[in-house]
Structure formats: C-alpha cells, structure tokens
Amino acid sequence: MARARLQDVADRAGVSLATASRVLNGSARQPGADLVARVKAAAADLGYVVNAQAQALARARSGLLGLVVQDISDPYFSSIAAGAQAAARASGRLVLLASTGRDPEAEREAVAAFAAHRVDAVVVAGTRWSPDEDAALAAELDAFVAAGGRSVIVGQPVGDGSVVRPPNATGARALAEALLAQGQRRFVVLGGPARVVTSRERTEAFTAAARAGGGDVAEVLVTEFSRDGGYAAGDDVAALVRAEPAGGEPRTVFAVTDVMAIGLIARLRELGVEVPRDVRVAGFDDVPTLRDHVPALSTVRIPLEEMGSLAVRAAVGDGAPGVVTEVGFEVRLRDSTR
Amino acid sequence: MARARLQDVADRAGVSLATASRVLNGSARQPGADLVARVKAAAADLGYVVNAQAQALARARSGLLGLVVQDISDPYFSSIAAGAQAAARASGRLVLLASTGRDPEAEREAVAAFAAHRVDAVVVAGTRWSPDEDAALAAELDAFVAAGGRSVIVGQPVGDGSVVRPPNATGARALAEALLAQGQRRFVVLGGPARVVTSRERTEAFTAAARAGGGDVAEVLVTEFSRDGGYAAGDDVAALVRAEPAGGEPRTVFAVTDVMAIGLIARLRELGVEVPRDVRVAGFDDVPTLRDHVPALSTVRIPLEEMGSLAVRAAVGDGAPGVVTEVGFEVRLRDSTR
DNA sequence: CTGCGGACGGAAACCCCTTCCCCGCACACA
DNA sequence: TGTGTGCGGGGAAGGGGTTTCCGTCCGCAG
Numbered sequence: 001m002a003r004a005r006l007q008d009v010a011d012r013a014g015v016s017l018a019t020a021s022r023v024l025n026g027s028a029r030q031p032g033a034d035l036v037a038r039v040k041a042a043a044a045d046l047g048y049v050v051n052a053q054a055q056a057l058a059r060a061r062s063g064l065l066g067l068v069v070q071d072i073s074d075p076y077f078s079s080i081a082a083g084a085q086a087a088a089r090a091s092g093r094l095v096l097l098a099s100t101g102r103d104p105e106a107e108r109e110a111v112a113a114f115a116a117h118r119v120d121a122v123v124v125a126g127t128r129w130s131p132d133e134d135a136a137l138a139a140e141l142d143a144f145v146a147a148g149g150r151s152v153i154v155g156q157p158v159g160d161g162s163v164v165r166p167p168n169a170t171g172a173r174a175l176a177e178a179l180l181a182q183g184q185r186r187f188v189v190l191g192g193p194a195r196v197v198t199s200r201e202r203t204e205a206f207t208a209a210a211r212a213g214g215g216d217v218a219e220v221l222v223t224e225f226s227r228d229g230g231y232a233a234g235d236d237v238a239a240l241v242r243a244e245p246a247g248g249e250p251r252t253v254f255a256v257t258d259v260m261a262i263g264l265i266a267r268l269r270e271l272g273v274e275v276p277r278d279v280r281v282a283g284f285d286d287v288p289t290l291r292d293h294v295p296a297l298s299t300v301r302i303p304l305e306e307m308g309s310l311a312v313r314a315a316v317g318d319g320a321p322g323v324v325t326e327v328g329f330e331v332r333l334r335d336s337t338r
Numbered sequence: 339m340a341r342a343r344l345q346d347v348a349d350r351a352g353v354s355l356a357t358a359s360r361v362l363n364g365s366a367r368q369p370g371a372d373l374v375a376r377v378k379a380a381a382a383d384l385g386y387v388v389n390a391q392a393q394a395l396a397r398a399r400s401g402l403l404g405l406v407v408q409d410i411s412d413p414y415f416s417s418i419a420a421g422a423q424a425a426a427r428a429s430g431r432l433v434l435l436a437s438t439g440r441d442p443e444a445e446r447e448a449v450a451a452f453a454a455h456r457v458d459a460v461v462v463a464g465t466r467w468s469p470d471e472d473a474a475l476a477a478e479l480d481a482f483v484a485a486g487g488r489s490v491i492v493g494q495p496v497g498d499g500s501v502v503r504p505p506n507a508t509g510a511r512a513l514a515e516a517l518l519a520q521g522q523r524r525f526v527v528l529g530g531p532a533r534v535v536t537s538r539e540r541t542e543a544f545t546a547a548a549r550a551g552g553g554d555v556a557e558v559l560v561t562e563f564s565r566d567g568g569y570a571a572g573d574d575v576a577a578l579v580r581a582e583p584a585g586g587e588p589r590t591v592f593a594v595t596d597v598m599a600i601g602l603i604a605r606l607r608e609l610g611v612e613v614p615r616d617v618r619v620a621g622f623d624d625v626p627t628l629r630d631h632v633p634a635l636s637t638v639r640i641p642l643e644e645m646g647s648l649a650v651r652a653a654v655g656d657g658a659p660g661v662v663t664e665v666g667f668e669v670r671l672r673d674s675t676r
Numbered sequence: 677c678t679g680c681g682g683a684c685g686g687a688a689a690c691c692c693c694t695t696c697c698c699c700g701c702a703c704a705c706a
Numbered sequence: 707t708g709t710g711t712g713c714g715g716g717g718a719a720g721g722g723g724t725t726t727c728c729g730t731c732c733g734c735a736g
Contacts, residue, residue, distance in 0.1 A: 003485045016716040052454040053394045054692035057721050073420035082411035085437045097435040099423045116390040147341045266630040289627045292604040354686040392722035395691050
C-alpha cells in the first residue's frame with residue numbers, strides 16, 4: 001500500500017491542496033469548520049501520514065536536532081543525552097544521534113552528515129583534543145553556522161556557537177580544597193593522555209589548588225581515559241603505596257573521572273590495597289550508575305542531564321549565540337577519601 | 339550566506355543539473371573525467387552540502403533509522419543503543435533516537451514521528467506492557483510496515499516485524515539451575531509490577547526452574563522496576579532475613595535486573611544486612627558499568643550491544659521480516675551468591 | 677561511404693509539501 | 707446602489723534533488 005499524499009486527502013475531501021495543508025499542518029489560517037471536518041475525516045480514512053521530509057524542504061526547517069557524543073554507552077554521555085533528548089522533545093524536535101567512539105574524524109563526519117540533513121541545530125558533547133585534531137571539526141561547525149545553523153558545544157569551545165561548560169577547573173579546585181580541609185596533603189593525580197583536554201583541565205586545576213593549599217602532588221600518572229585505564233594504573237598506584245613507610249597517613253589519588261576511579265579501585269582491591277585505608281581515591285562527575293559503589297566514591301557532582309537540556313535549549317531557543325554557560329557543581333566527600 | 343544548491347554547482351561548472359547530480363551523489367552513470375573534475379571543483383568552491391531532505395524526497399528513501407528506547411540513561415538501553423548506532427553507521431544510516439521514559443503512549447508517538455520522517459526502519463527496544471497498553475504501539479507499527487517500512491523489536495513481539503529476543507526465560511532458568519547446583523534451595527524473587535513483561539518472564543522462569551529443581555520460592559516481592567524499586571524493597575528483604583533463625587543457610591534473592599539488585603544491596607548495607615553472608619543476591623543483564631560493584635554481582639550476561647546491532651541489521655538488511663532471533667547468554671556466578 | 681550501437685549530456689517530469697497571491701463573495705458603509 | 711473591506715478558498719510557484727527519456731556524437735564494421 002503506497003502512502004497517501006496530501007493531494008489524495010484533498011481530492012477525497014473535495015478541497016484544494018492548500019486547504020488540506022492548512023487544516024492538517026498547523027497553519028495560521030484555519031479554514032471553515034465544515035472543511036476542517038471533511039479534511040480530517042479524509043485524512044483518517046486514508047491513514048494519511050505527513051511527509052516530514054517534504055515539509056522540511058518546503059519550510060526550510062527540518063525539526064531535527066543533531067547530537068554528537070563520544071560514547072553513548074558511557075554513563076557520562078548517556079546522561080547528557082537523556083537531558084538533551086527530553087529538551088528536544090519539549091521543543092517538538094527529534095534527535096539525530098551520533099556516537100563517535102572518541103574519534104575526532106568521526107565527530108567531523110557526524111556534523112557533516114547532520115548538516116546534510118539540515119538539522120536545525122547541532123550539539124557536540126565531549127572533551128576536545130589537540131587544536132590540530134579539532135581543526136576539522138571546528139571548520140565543519142563554522143561552515144554549518146555560516147549556512148544558518150546553530151551549534152552548541154558541551155565541553156571546551158570549538159568553532160563558533162554557544163558553550164555549556166562543565167566546571168572542570170572550578171570543580172577540581174573545590175575538590176582539592178575540600179580534601180585539604182580534611183587535612184589531606186599528599187596527592188597523586190591519575191589522568192588521561194595530555195591531548196584529552198577535560199583531563200588536562202581537571203589535572204591542572206587540582207594540582208594548582210592542592211599545591212596552593214600546602215599540599216604535595218607527588219606524581220601525575222597518565223593512562224587511558226577510561227575504566228580500563230584506571231584499572232591498568234592500579235599496579236603503579238599499588239607500587240607507590242607499598243613504597244611508603246607503613247602506618248603513615250595514606251595518600252589520596254584524584255582520578256579525573258569516576259569511571260577511571262572505579263577501575264583503579266577494582267585493580268587495587270585485587271592487589272590487596274584497600275581504599276581508603278591504604279590509599280584514598282576521589283573521582284569526578286558523580287555518574288548516577290556508580291553511586292552505589294563500595295566504598296562510596298568521593299567526587300564532584302556535575303548536573304549531566306541539565307547540561308544536555310541546557311545545550312539543547314541554547315541551540316533551539318532564541319537566546320543569543322556565542323554564550324558560555326558554566327554549570328554548577330557540588331563536591332561530594334564520601335567513604336573513599338575518609 | 340545561503341547554502342549553495344546543486345543548480346549553483348552545475349551553473350558554475352557549466353554543466354546540467356543532471357550531470358552534477360551524477361557526479362556528486364553516487365549514480366551508476368559516471369560522466370567523463372573532465373566533467374567530473376569540473377563539478378567537484380565547483381562544489382568545493384561553493385562549499386556545497388547536499389540536501390539530504392531533498393534527496394530523500396526524490397529517492398523515496400531517507401537513510402534514517404528510528405530507535406526507540408525506554409530510558410537512554412539506563413545502561414541497559416545505552417548499551418543497546420551503542421550497538422544499534424554502530425550498525426546503523428556501518429550501513430550508512432543516521433539514527434533518530436527517542437527515549438520515552440517508559441511511557442507506552444510516548445512509544446507510540448515516537449514511532450508515529452519516525453514514520454512521518456520516513457525512516458527506513460524502526461527499532462523498538464524495551465519491555466512490553468499489558469496487551470491493552472501495547473495495542474496502540476502495535477497498530478502504529480503495523481501501519482508503518484504496511485506502508486513499506488520495516489520494524490524490529492528488541493524484547494517481546496509486538497505488531498509484525500522481526501524480533502530480537504533477550505533470553506529472559508532461558509537465562510533465568512539457567513541461573514536458577516546454577517544456583518541450585520551450588521546447593522542453594524531457599525529463594526525469593528524481587529520483580530517489577532506484573533505489567534512489565536520482562537520482569538514477568540524472568541520471574542516465572544526462575545520460579546518454575548527453582549521449584550522443579552527442588553528449591554523453594556518463598557515469596558515474590560513486587561516493587562518498582564528500577565534501582566529505587568530495589569532500594570525500597572531492601573526493608574522487606576531485611577525483615578525477611580531477620581525473621582530467620584540465626585546461623586542457617588542464607589536465602590538467595592533473585593532481583594530481575596542488575597540495577598534493582600544494586601539498589602537492593604545498597605539498602606541492605608544501610609540496614610546492616612550483609613551480602614552474601616546474611617542473604618545472597620543475584621541480578622540479570624550484567625550491565626558493564628556495574629561490573630566493578632562490590633560484592634561482585636552474580637547475574638546473567640546478555641549481549642546488549644550485539645542485540646542492538648542485530649536488530650539494526652535485521653531492520654536494514656535484506657533478510658526476511660518476521661524472524662525471531664533469541665540471543666545467547668552466560669550465567670555469571672560471582673561473590674554476591676557465594 | 678553508410679549504417680548501427682553505445683556512450684554521454686541535458687531537458688523535463690516528478691518526489692510531496694508550504695505559501696504567496698489572486699479571485700470571488702458577502703457585508704458594511706456612505 | 708456603488709464601492710471599499712475582509713475573509714475564505716484555490717492556483718501555482720517554488721523548495722532541492724533524482725531519474726527517465728531523448729538527442730547527439732562518436733567509433734567501428736560492413
């Protein structure tokens with residue numbers, strides 16, 4: 001059964017295409033009540049389903065919103081996506097999702113594909129890389145904006161467009177200060193590769209604040225920016241702990257994300273290093289799925305869903321473009337740094 | 339800067355629209371090499387970006403795939419989405435995502451919206467509800483299929499179309515048998531409301547297998563189908579445990595999902611009930627994010643990402659529609675039922 | 677030299693809507 | 707009664723591509 005077209009509906013109702021369109025697809029001009037009834041009946045009879053593609057073409061507005069994330073199965077991004085999706089729905093838009101597997105080139109491709117589909121706006125969530133690696137994405141976004149689209153970044157600015165800024169520096173600083181306030185002085189940072197800007201921001205802010213407060217950051221360990229990276233670093237951390245004189249105050253490891261912290265703790269447990277007795281661990285993000293972890297993880301809560309919805313509202317609302325919004329955060333000290 | 343149209347490219351290259359189209363958008367007929375070069379150069383000069391909407395209209399094929407999940411921030415669904423997204427990308431399609439918040443009506447709306455956007459196929463993931471609640475979705479899906487679309491369900495069949503079946507019954511049965519083989523006999527099931535079919539399937543299969551193997555299912559507790567539901571049930575489970583004569587063999591609670599199990603354990607811990615010493619707990623799904631939980635959760639691993647990609651391949655491949663594929667599983671006994 | 681087939685370009689129909697603009701009509705007012 | 711105004715309806719021009727079909731030109735064989 002071929003789909004009915006609007007023309008078919010108009011024919012069956014004995015009205016013109018224009019009238020049928022006005023009745024069915026929310027025009028300012030509403031035809032007379034009898035015509036409205038006839039058209040609606042005809043549409044129902046034929047099982048008419050409007051063709052959003054044709055509508056988009058005619059209206060020059062697709063009702064689509066492109067969302068680029070680095071890994072949709074990562075709770076960080078799936079939370080952002082949940083917020084974005086809800087806000088998009090509230091604005092009557094559908095979400096086109098791309099999950100790039102943390103490949104900068106795939107990010108660029110996703111934006112290009114979205115541009116081809118004439119999305120009303122695109123939201124790109126995730127850490128930036130080196131300027132070199134970001135250049136292509138920036139160019140693609142700028143082209144999209146130049147052609148009349150809107151873009152919003154969740155993370156570090158790239159290209160034009162608004163930015164929803166996770167409180168990486170302020171949050172990491174506050175975490176360091178909170179730990180210092182508890183009397184902790186001996187820190188280690190566990191970060192991702194230097195090209196991962198989110199990791200760098202958190203690392204640097206934490207380190208600076210820790211030192212400024214009289215703390216000591218003995219080492220900055222670099223590993224993969226993932227749970228497995230944290231796990232792999234477990235051996236190094238264990239070695240560090242074992243090199244300590246027994247009975248001293250345990251060190252505190254700041255892992256730049258919760259998932260890295262969780263991987264780290266898992267490995268430490270296997271190696272017989274107990275948290276927080278032998279070493280303390282803190283993370284960042286406070287991802288919901290991990291809140292029941294034992295020991296409860298000290299971390300910085302950031303409003304992931306809200307970041308997603310903020311980004312979408314900035315993208316589809318009528319606010320000025322080019323705005324940078326840094327969201328709030330909350331330091332959560334729990335058992336893992338007790 | 340208004341976007342360049344194909345006509346503009348053609349003009350600049352001094353060729354016809356037809357030729358430009360053939361060069362840029364993968365036609366079977368390729369024009370002569372010189373023309374190809376001219377057209378490509380013109381397109382590059384103008385920053386031409388094809389309009390996928392117009393293409394979809396002309397080709398009657400949108401290159402879009404609709405994915406409906408019940409909650410994208412739930413790791414169960416985000417894993418499925420990751421698999422689906424990857425498979426869609428491999429097939430050159432973009433994913434339209436809808437997260438429905440577990441509202442059957444929102445599921446129906448999502449499918450309707452996807453139909454309007456003329457997606458090539460729609461994948462609906464998540465548990466079914468009562469026949470009444472599913473009826474509207476079924477009708478919407480059938481209409482979509484009748485109009486030439488394809489639909490695939492991840493979960494229990496609804497409407498026509500293929501099905502990727504999670505091994506709820508076989509997995510729950512195997513879990514029961516594995517626990518019986520460890521000598522466990524005294525079970526409690528913690529499920530969601532009866533209308534949640536996934537919960538029902540797992541509950542019934544587990545109960546039947548446990549009893550068939552000489553076990554005793556003392557109670558089937560009903561709570562919300564979520565982490566918080568499991569948490570809330572903690573009080574009941576604790577009461578049950580406390581009513582036991584001390585020193586006996588602990589009971590085993592089968593929570594029908596990992597997230598419910600994790601919530602339950604969290605509450606039990608608060609109440610001073612220790613797992614597995616005082617009560618054992620098993621879950622279902624083996625969601626990746628929770629694999630570092632302590633105590634390590636006994637569960638049934640199901641291939642979530644694979645289910646997503648299978649569904650997409652069934653939806654966009656040329657296989658026959660109406661196929662039911664039950665995926666495999668693996669019982670994982672860990673510390674929580676030791 | 678003639679005839680024929682194939683390759684190659686382009687004109688134009690078509691995909692399905694939205695919306696501008698014009699027309700006819702009814703009504704109000706002078 | 708003539709004219710101005712407003713409203714409702716429809717014709718038709720896009721919106722940006724794809725693809726069918728047709729004409730031309732070329733090479734090759736007879």
